[in-house]
Amino acid sequence: MLKIIDLHASVEDKAILKGINLEINAGEVHAIMGPNGSGKSTLASVIAGKEDYEVTQGDILFEEESINELAPEERAHKGVFLSFQYPTEIPGVSVTNFMKTAINETRKARGLGDMPANEMLKMIREKSEMLEIDRKFLSRSLNEGFSGGEKKRNEIFQLAMLEPKLAILDETDSGLDIDALRIVASGVNKLRSDENAVIIITHYQRLLDHIVPDFVHVMFEGRIVKSGGKELAHELEEKGYDWIKDEVNA
Amino acid sequence: MTKYTEDDLREELKTKEYEYGFFTDIESDTFEPGLNEDVVRAISLKKEEPEWMTEWRLEAFRAWEKMIEPEWANVTYEKPDFQAISYYSAPNTKPKYDSLDEVDPQLLETFKKLGISMDEQKMLAGVAMDVVIDSVSVATTFKKSLDEKGIIFCSISEAIQKHPELVKKYIGTVVPRTDNFYAALNSAVFSDGSFCYIPKGVRCPMELSTYFRINQGGTGQFERTLLIADEDSYVSYLEGCTAPSRDENQMHAAVVELIAMDGAEIKYSTVQNWYPGNAEGKGGVFNFVTKRGICEKNAKISWTQVETGSAVTWKYPSCILKGDNSVGEFYSIAVTNNHQQADTGTKMIHLGKNTRSTIISKGISAGKSQNSYRGLVQIGPRAENARNFSECDSLLMGNDCGAHTFPYIEVKNKSAIIEHEATTSKIGEDQIFYCNQRGIDTEKAIALIVNGFSKEVLNKLPMEFAVEAQKLLEISLEGSVG
Ligand SMILES: Nc1ncnc2c1ncn2[C@@H]1O[C@H](COP(=O)(O)OP(=O)(O)OP(=O)(O)O)[C@@H](O)[C@H]1O
Ligand SMILES: [Mg+2]
Numbered sequence: 001m002l003k004i005i006d007l008h009a010s011v012e013d014k015a016i017l018k019g020i021n022l023e024i025n026a027g028e029v030h031a032i033m034g035p036n037g038s039g040k041s042t043l044a045s046v047i048a049g050k051e052d053y054e055v056t057q058g059d060i061l062f063e064e065e066s067i068n069e070l071a072p073e074e075r076a077h078k079g080v081f082l083s084f085q086y087p088t089e090i091p092g093v094s095v096t097n098f099m100k101t102a103i104n105e106t107r108k109a110r111g112l113g114d115m116p117a118n119e120m121l122k123m124i125r126e127k128s129e130m131l132e133i134d135r136k137f138l139s140r141s142l143n144e145g146f147s148g149g150e151k152k153r154n155e156i157f158q159l160a161m162l163e164p165k166l167a168i169l170d171e172t173d174s175g176l177d178i179d180a181l182r183i184v185a186s187g188v189n190k191l192r193s194d195e196n197a198v199i200i201i202t203h204y205q206r207l208l209d210h211i212v213p214d215f216v217h218v219m220f221e222g223r224i225v226k227s228g229g230k231e232l233a234h235e236l237e238e239k240g241y242d243w244i245k246d247e248v249n250a
Numbered sequence: 251m252t253k254y255t256e257d258d259l260r261e262e263l264k265t266k267e268y269e270y271g272f273f274t275d276i277e278s279d280t281f282e283p284g285l286n287e288d289v290v291r292a293i294s295l296k297k298e299e300p301e302w303m304t305e306w307r308l309e310a311f312r313a314w315e316k317m318i319e320p321e322w323a324n325v326t327y328e329k330p331d332f333q334a335i336s337y338y339s340a341p342n343t344k345p346k347y348d349s350l351d352e353v354d355p356q357l358l359e360t361f362k363k364l365g366i367s368m369d370e371q372k373m374l375a376g377v378a379m380d381v382v383i384d385s386v387s388v389a390t391t392f393k394k395s396l397d398e399k400g401i402i403f404c405s406i407s408e409a410i411q412k413h414p415e416l417v418k419k420y421i422g423t424v425v426p427r428t429d430n431f432y433a434a435l436n437s438a439v440f441s442d443g444s445f446c447y448i449p450k451g452v453r454c455p456m457e458l459s460t461y462f463r464i465n466q467g468g469t470g471q472f473e474r475t476l477l478i479a480d481e482d483s484y485v486s487y488l489e490g491c492t493a494p495s496r497d498e499n500q501m502h503a504a505v506v507e508l509i510a511m512d513g514a515e516i517k518y519s520t521v522q523n524w525y526p527g528n529a530e531g532k533g534g535v536f537n538f539v540t541k542r543g544i545c546e547k548n549a550k551i552s553w554t555q556v557e558t559g560s561a562v563t564w565k566y567p568s569c570i571l572k573g574d575n576s577v578g579e580f581y582s583i584a585v586t587n588n589h590q591q592a593d594t595g596t597k598m599i600h601l602g603k604n605t606r607s608t609i610i611s612k613g614i615s616a617g618k619s620q621n622s623y624r625g626l627v628q629i630g631p632r633a634e635n636a637r638n639f640s641e642c643d644s645l646l647m648g649n650d651c652g653a654h655t656f657p658y659i660e661v662k663n664k665s666a667i668i669e670h671e672a673t674t675s676k677i678g679e680d681q682i683f684y685c686n687q688r689g690i691d692t693e694k695a696i697a698l699i700v701n702g703f704s705k706e707v708l709n710k711l712p713m714e715f716a717v718e719a720q721k722l723l724e725i726s727l728e729g730s731v732g
Contacts, residue, residue: 092701
C-alpha cells in the first residue's frame, strides 16, 4: 500500500529526514517510536504532503504510484489520513459542518455527488456512538476550547467518518484518559480490515496493548534505525532508547 | 392569499420568470453635467414634485455649497468633481447589449457561481429581454398582499405624490439635510429610492426587498430611503442584491432613514456588492452612505450588513436610542480585497433609560486592501442603566493588507456599562493544511474559515439571503491566497 524509498526531507535547508525506507501492506499495523525530535511527525507530514517540507531525495509510493508531486488534498482523496499530534482550531466551523465538507469534497474528487443528508446523519450517529461522543459536541466549533483528550477523540471520529486506506495516528494516545484510550483503541480496531493499514506514532506501550502492531520501528535522527515485532515496543518501554543510540553510534 | 411569503414569491418567479421588467412612463433624457440651483429645481420639476419638496431640496443645496468633503476617514481616493456629474437621467430603458455574448465573460462566470438564472443574468447585465407586462404579474400579487395590511411600499417619488403628509413629516428628521456633506448633496438631488410605511400593530408578512420593487430599474446614484414603522409594528427589509452591480456612476451617496415608533421593530439587512475595481484598483464605485434610525420607547432597530463591493466605502449605519428601553443592533461583515478601502462602523447614541446596544463587526482583509472599523458609543446624561457590548474581529489574509479599529466611547452617565472586545487573527497555514489533509482544497478551506469567522453575523440574515451572502464571501476572496 505504502512504500517509502530512501526518503530525505528538509525544512528551511535543515535536513530532518535522512533516508527513510518503509513498506506497509494492506491489513498491517506499524508502530513508529523514537525519542523527541527524531522526525516522526515530520515523516507523517511529508507523507500527508505538507508543503513546508521539501523532499530532497527518494520517493513515496501509495498503491504503486508516486504521490510525491500531489497536493495534500489529492493524497487525502486517495485515502491518506493523518490524525494530528496538535489539531488546529477552526473557530465558527462546527465539527459536523467540517465533516460534511470533507466528505463531500472527497466524494466530488472521486466523481460522486454529495452524500445524501439522511445517510450523513446515520453515519454521524453510528460513528459518534462507537466513539462514545456526545452529539452536542459535534455542534461545537472544531477543536476550539476542546480539551487535549477531546481533540484526539475528535480526530478519531474524523478517521471513522472518512474511512481512509492509510491512517497515520500521531501520538493519538497522549492526552487521553484511561477510559478514552480504551474507547479510541477499540474504535480503531473496529475500523481495521484487510484493505486498510495503520501507522501508530507513540511513545508508550499502553496504546499498543490495545492496538497490537505487526511491526515496530524505531526512529532516530531522521532514520529508522531498528525494526522488529511487537516485543520491540516492550523492550523500549523497559530499557529506553540509550541502548539503541549506542548501537547506532557503534 | 393570506400567507404569501417571499418563498412563495420566489417559487412563482421561478416558474413565471420575469414578467415584470423595465417599464417607462418618462421620456428618456439626461441633464448636462453640473450642479446649481436651477438643476435642483429642474430635478424637482421633472419629478412633478410639490413646492415644499422643491424648497426642501434647495435649502439642502445651499447648505451643501458651504460644506467641504470630509477627510477624517481612513481612505484615500481622488475626489470626485461634483460639477462633472449629470444629476438627472431618466431610467435607462435601452438595453446595453443585444445578447449575453457581448457581456464581460468574467461577470457571467460570477453570475454562474452565484446560481443566478439566465434571464436574471440578462436583466442584471443589461441585456435586451422580451418582457411581457402582465396585469396580474408576480409583483402585483406581492403588492396586493401588502395593500391588504395597509402597508405602503413604493418608490420615494411615488410617495411624494401620493403620501405627501408622511414624507413631509418624516423626511430629514433622522438624517438632517445638514448632517454631512454627502447627506446634504443627496437631499438636494436624490432622484430615486424607496418608501415604506407599516401601520400600527401590523407585522409585515414578508421580507420587503428592493429587489422586488417594481418600476425601478437599478440603483440610483443618489438613493433615498425612508422607512417608517408605526407603533408596535414589525418589518424586515432587505436591500441590495448579491449579484455584482456594475455602474457607470462612480460615486454613490445614499441616505437611509428609519423611524421605529413605540414598540416597533425594524430589521434592515444589506448585501452590497458594487464593483470594487479591477485587481490594480482601477475603476470601482465610491460609496458614501448615511444610514440612521431612531428608536422611540421600547423600539428596536437592527442593522445587518454584508459589504464586499466598492472601491471606497464610507458607511456608518447608526441608531439613536431616544426612547426608554429601546434597543440598537449592528452586525456587519466587511470584506476588502485587492486595493479596496473600507471605513465602516456604527454609532449608537443612547439617550433614553435602559437602552441597550450590541455591535458585532467582522472585518476580513485580503490583498492590498485596508479595512477600518470606526464606532462610536455615546451615553447621554439621561440614559440611566445603558448597556453596550461591542465586538470587533479582524481576519487578515496575507501580509499586505491592513485592519484598523477606531472605537470611540463617550459616557455622560455613571450607571452605564460598556464592554469592548477586539481580536485580530490571521488565517494560518496550519489551518489550511488541516483542511487540505481532510480533502478540502485551499480555496474551499479559506471559504470555510471565513464563513466560520463571519457566522455570528451571517446567522442574523434572513435564511435565503444568508446562503447567497455566504457564496458571495467565497467569490470575493477567490484567488486571494496563492
Ligand atoms: N517547520 C519546522 N521548522 C524548523 N524545524 C522543524 C520544523 N518541523 C520540524 N522541525 C524540527 O525537526 C525535528 C523533528 O521534529 P518532529 O516534530 O518530526 O519530531 P518528533 O519525532 O515528532 O518529536 P516528538 O516525539 O517530540 O513529537 C525537530 O528537531 C524539529 O525541531
Ligand atoms: Mg511528533
